[in-house]
Amino acid sequence: MYIFALITIAxxxxLSQLLIQYNLYSQLSDSRIINISGKQRMLSQKLTKEILVLNFITDSLQKKEQIEKISKTISLWELNHYSLVNGSAQLGFPKEKNSILTRYFKNIKPNFDTIIKVTNTFLANKKENKNEHENIKLVQTLLVNEKIFLSEMNQIVSEYDNEALEKVTLQRKTEYIILAFTLFVLLLEFLFIFKPTTKKIESLISNLLYSEKKALKLAQDTEIISEAKENSVKELKSLNYAMENTLLYCRIATDGTIIxxxxxxxxxxQYNPFNTExxxxxxxxxxxxxxxxxxxxxxxxxxRGWQxxxxxxxxxxxxxxxxxxxxPVTIKKDESxxxxxxxxxxxxxxxxxxxxRLNTANIENKLNQQKIISSKIVENQENEQNRIAREIHDGIGQMLTGLKFSLESINLDDKEKAAIKIDYLKKLSLDIIKGVRTATFNLMPPELSDHGINPALSKLTLELSKLTGKNILFYNKTDFNARLDSLIEINIYRLTQEAINNAIKYADSTHIIVQLSHSATLLSITVDDNGKGFDINAVEKKRNSESGMGMLFMKERIQYINGRVFFNSIPNEGTRITFNIPI
Incomplete structure (x- = not known):
């Protein structure tokens, strides 16, 4: 059945291919015929134009070239015409034509012959340079016949085009018939050959698939059982290897004997595992x-076990x-x-x-540091009290004593000397007031308690600049004017005062800049100087030195207000100390 179906399709x-190829072969020359027919019209027009051009050429050399050009044109035109009329094996033109084309070519023959005759006569006259009057008549005759020839050739080209269209239409119809016949044959083969055979094959495949599924199920079950067995063995081996090589474990009897x-x-x-008992x-x-x-x-x-x-x-x-x-692990009913x-x-x-050990050492170190800090604080308090006492005794006390003796020595009877002494007493009173203010300023500046940290730092830098002659400037970069807790303000003031005094005493600086800035959660004070700087790591190692203790005091003091201090210094370039305090 399958062989019959395949032979029928083949x-x-x-047959369809043979029929199509025959029709295509019969149409091979159609496009060429239409092209040559159209070309004949162009050649007739070209011939006419060349003759008209030749009629007006006087130069003998140009005339000769034009005559040769016309001769070639008329030869090609004549060859094409006879090929269309009589057929041409070389060009693939058929000799047989339908009645309409035969009539058209018969009608056009007198005009074609006239154009050939007129052209040959015209060329002969031009070669001999005679009968110019006759040439004019020949040109007129040529123009009349060329017009008729063009009209007749248009009909011939149109007829060739219609003939080619009819062949294409016939070809299309033939292909549709062959397609319909092929589809009909395939439908019959499907209904009476392929469909019954397909049903038989489907039934056979279904039985084979069912048998395959049963075989696969048996194989899978067998494989699963085998794989489970292998995995169990592998797991036991892996567990045993892991326990042997990763865990510190052993099994002992209840009396303590190694199993x-x-x-x-x-x-x-360092025990031999093969030893027993x-x-x-x-x-x-x-x-x-x-x-x-x-x-x-x-x-x-x-x-009960133990851990x-x-x-x-x-x-x-x-x-x-x-x-x-x-x-405890139970192995059998009465064995564990x-x-x-x-x-x-x-x-x-x-x-x-x-x-x-480190915590103990750190606590001891902290206690020692606290002892040193406490002793230094006491020492600084004593030094400050002695300094204040000296300022009062040597400065304010002596000025008050002088004020007392000057008042007692005033003689009101001698008005001129009394006026001089009064002026001196005024100056001395001003010096006493200045001394008192300086002493009280060093103790607690009134700007700090009355107005806050910003005015206090501004006043501090201004007074120290006057006293030391150094350029000490203060900038409030973010216009901070808020009040803080009094403990925070006094510690900020003392830290800044300590940083400025260190820059004056130890850094040999000429310019000191104090900057205050803040954010929503942080207040920052920066003290910069252009002094000689120092090696921070070296100073921190020498904690018992004066500079090392100064850094330690600053760190301890700022911790009281939950702040942080940062030291940045480059030898021979300067130092920056930054205090950050949460607000």
């Missing part, structure tokens, strides 16, 4: 006192800390054993001890 395709010990545990304890305490340590403690733990807790930390001495006489868990799992926590214990 015969249909071959099995892991490889890693035996290596840690050895007590667990003897495996852990060679020290008898430690063995008794371990045996007692096993005997007292072999039913804790043990410090033992190994055979290498090293201290070993173990986090030990003892778990203990599973021991340990973790080596020696390094953790050492780290804890080191942390405790």
């Amino acid at each position: 015969i249909t395709v071959i 099995h010990i892991g490889e890693k545990f035996s290596k840690l304890l 050895t007590k667990f305490g003897e495996v852990l340590t060679p020290i008898e006192k430690e063995q008794l403690i371990i045996d007692r733990i096993v005997l007292q807790n072999n039913r 804790g930390e043990l410090n033992i001495t190994t055979r290498a006489e090293q201290s070993l800390w173990l986090d030990l868990s003892m778990i 054993e203990l599973l021991i799992i340990c973790f080596d926590i020696t390094e953790r214990k050492k780290a804890v001890q080191e942390v405790e």
